[in-house]
Amino acid sequence: QVQLVESGGGLVQAGGSLRLSCAASERTFSGFAMGWFRQAPGKEREFVAAITRRGDDTSYLDSVKGRFTISRDNAKNTVDLQMNNLKPEDTAVYYCAAKYSDWGPRSSGTYAFWGQGTQVTVSS
Numbered sequence: 001q002v003q004l005v006e007s008g009g010g011l012v013q014a015g016g017s018l019r020l021s022c023a024a025s026e027r028t029f030s031g032f033a034m035g036w037f038r039q040a041p042g043k044e045r046e047f048v049a050a051i052t053r054r055g056d057d058t059s060y061l062d063s064v065k066g067r068f069t070i071s072r073d074n075a076k077n078t079v080d081l082q083m084n085n086l087k088p089e090d091t092a093v094y095y096c097a098a099k100y101s102d103w104g105p106r107s108s109g110t111y112a113f114w115g116q117g118t119q120v121t122v123s124s
Contacts, residue, residue, distance in 0.1 A: 002026040002113040004096045009118030012086055016122070020081040022096030022115060030054070030074040033102045035111060036081045038092035038120075048094070049081060050105030059105050064090075086122045093117040 003025035012018055026032065035050035049060045049070040058070050067086075072079040079096060097111035104110045 002032065002098050004098060004113055004115035006094065006096045006115045006118040009094060009120045011121045011123065014087055014122055014124050016086050017082070017084045018086065018120060020083065020094055020096075020118060020120070022079045022081075024077045024079075024098065026077065026098075029077040032098040032100065032113075033105060034070075034072060034079040035097045035099065035105055036070060036079075037095045037097060037108055038090075039095070039117075040089075040092040043092075045095070045108055047106040047108065051079065052102040052105075057102070083120070086120075088122045088124045091120060091122050093119050 005023050008020040033053050036048040037045050038048050039045040047061055049068055051058050051070045051072050055072050067084050069082040095117045096115040098113040099111045
C-alpha cells in the first residue's frame with residue numbers, strides 16, 4: 001500500500017504561482033509512474049500532468065502546457081507540480097496519484113493509489 005500526501009495548495013491571485021508537493025511512503029517509489037489530477041466543483045476529475053518512473057518523460061493537459069511543470073526526486077520519494085501564471089479556471093482540488101507502469105498516463109483508471117487532495121484557489 002502506498003500512502004500519498006499532498007501539500008502546497010492555497011489561495012493565490014491570477015498570474016501567481018504555487019508549488020504542490022506529494023510525498024510517498026513507499027521505499028520503491030522509483031517503481032511508480034506519478035500523476036497529478038484535479039477536480040473542480042461540479043466537474044469530473046481531469047488529468048493535469050504525469051511523469052514516468054525514471055523521470056525521463058512527461059505529459060501535460062494542453063491548457064497547462066508552458067505554465068505547469070512536473071518533476072520528481074526518487075531519492076526523496078517526492079513528486080512536485082510547479083504551477084505558474086495561474087488562472088481562475090485552475091481552481092480545483094489537486095490529487096497526486098501513483099501507478100505501476102508508464103503506460104496510459106492520462107487515464108485515471110490506470111492509477112492504483114491516490115492522495116487525499118489539496119485545494120488550489122485562484123482569484124481573479
